[in-house]
Amino acid sequence: MTKQKSALVLSGGGALGLAHIGVLKNLEKSYEFDFLAGVSAGAIVAAGIACGLNAKQIEHAIDQTNIFSLAFDFSWKNTGIITGDSILDSLDKIYGSRTFEDLNVPLYIGATDFSTGERITLSKGNIAAAVRASLAVPVLFEPYFHQESERFLVDGGLSQNFPLDLALNNYQGNKIIGVNVANVKPLPEDFNTDKFFGRNKDLVKNLQRTFKIFFQSQQQFEIDERVLLIEPDLSGFSSATLSRSKFSEIMKIGEQTVQTLKDDTINS
Numbered sequence: 433m434t435k436q437k438s439a440l441v442l443s444g445g446g447a448l449g450l451a452h453i454g455v456l457k458n459l460e461k462s463y464e465f466d467f468l469a470g471v472s473a474g475a476i477v478a479a480g481i482a483c484g485l486n487a488k489q490i491e492h493a494i495d496q497t498n499i500f501s502l503a504f505d506f507s508w509k510n511t512g513i514i515t516g517d518s519i520l521d522s523l524d525k526i527y528g529s530r531t532f533e534d535l536n537v538p539l540y541i542g543a544t545d546f547s548t549g550e551r552i553t554l555s556k557g558n559i560a561a562a563v564r565a566s567l568a569v570p571v572l573f574e575p576y577f578h579q580e581s582e583r584f585l586v587d588g589g590l591s592q593n594f595p596l597d598l599a600l601n602n603y604q605g606n607k608i609i610g611v612n613v614a615n616v617k618p619l620p621e622d623f624n625t626d627k628f629f630g631r632n633k634d635l636v637k638n639l640q641r642t643f644k645i646f647f648q649s650q651q652q653f654e655i656d657e658r659v660l661l662i663e664p665d666l667s668g669f670s671s672a673t674l675s676r677s678k679f680s681e682i683m684k685i686g687e688q689t690v691q692t693l694k695d696d697t698i699n700s
Contacts, residue, residue, distance in 0.1 A: 438607035439467035439599040440481065442474025444542075444567075444589035445614035446671030449473020450494075450679050451664045454686025455611050456487040466605065469598040471542035471588035474611070475566040476523070479559050482539040483527045491683065493526045516564055516573045523560035530559050538602070541566050542588030542595045546575045551591035553598065556580045589614070597653045610655075611662045613686070614671070664689040 440459075442452050452474055470478030480490040532539055532555050541554040541562040554562040557580035565576040565585035575584040588595070599608045655661065664686050669678060 433462075435462060435464040436607060437466050437605050438463045438609050439469070439603040439605060440465045440478065441468075441594070441596050441599050441608065441610040442470040442478050443594040443610075443612040443614050444470075444472030444474055444587065445593075445666075446473055446569075447673045447679065448613040448666045448669060448671045448682060449477065450682040451613045451666060451686030451689070452477040452611055453487050453491050453494075454683040454688070455662055455664070455690050456481070456490070457687050458690035459609065460486055463607075463609070466537050467599060467603045468537060469540040469542070469595050470566075471593055471595055472567045472569075473613070475541045475563045475588070479523075479527060479539060479541065479563050482535050482537055483530050483559065485526075490526075494679075497522050513571065514573050516568060516576060519567075520560055520564040523563050524558070527559045527563075532556050532559060532562070535559075540595070540598050540602075542592055542598075543568075543578070543585040544588055544591040546570070546584045546586045549591065551588075552581060552583065552585060553595070554578070554581065592650055594650075596655065596659070600653060600656065600659075606658055608659045609662065610659060611664075611686075613664055613666055662689060662693075 440463075442449070445451075449472065456477065465481055468478040468482045470476070477490055480493070485493070539555065539559070541559075543552045543554055543562070543565045544550070545552050554565065557578075561576070561578060561580075565578050566588045568574070568576050568586045570586050570590070573586070575586050577583070578585045593614055594610065594612045596608070596610045599610070666682060666685060669682055673679075673682075
């Protein structure tokens with residue numbers, strides 16, 4: 433069967449970005465992606481696709497990665513808890529040390545200039561370095577000095593978590609698929625209660641709320657008839673989870689979300 437050409441744009445979302453892999457498992461049956469853009473967790477997957485990996489290969493690469501050793505790569509510089517060096521090395525192995533210039537399709541990775549707050553789009557140099565910069569959540573990770581742009585960069589989600597405009601403005605094809613795993617849904621907890629501030633209970637929820645405010649405040653783009661928007665309901669999961677069992681559940685929800693779409697919606 434001839435596959436339809438499409439652009440693919442993947443949002444950030446921490447561990448929720450694993451849903452991108454589940455979504456991809458179904459989409460790659462019908463689509464060949466000739467334009468890719470991603471931020472943070474979405475950048476990891478988008479870069480993998482651009483480097484010729486399929487959903488199972490990306491899942492395998494993540495499964496073979498020791499998440500805990502990466503998470504506890506502690507920094508002593510007081511600019512972030514984690515250096516990110518081990519993550520950079522792992523990504524470079526996954527992508528085969530490729531550069532953007534080695535690719536057969538356009539790839540755009542979103543990041544944020546930590547000095548100015550400016551939104552930065554990366555499309556030159558080492559792919560792993562661009563992805564490392566894109567996922568550098570401030571305080572958690574050290575800011576990353578990106579050689580090609582000569583800037584200290586942090587998580588692209590701070591300036592634009594779902595860079596759909598990159599495809600809307602630059603892709604000439606007839607189909608754009610956007611997958612937003614960090615779609616904003618209200619948290620069930622009421623912030624204005626003593627319970628929310630209970631001791632040792634809500635640091636993760638506080639972080640989640642912080643990022644939801646970032647996402648709510650970002651520019652929303654007017655989509656055209658080319659766009660198929662996919663938003664898995666991941667409200668029951670945390671973007672900060674390190675649980676392998678939760679990883680599988682998140683991926684499954686991504687896969688099921690596409691399965692519930694009608695065939696004529698996917699293939700139109």
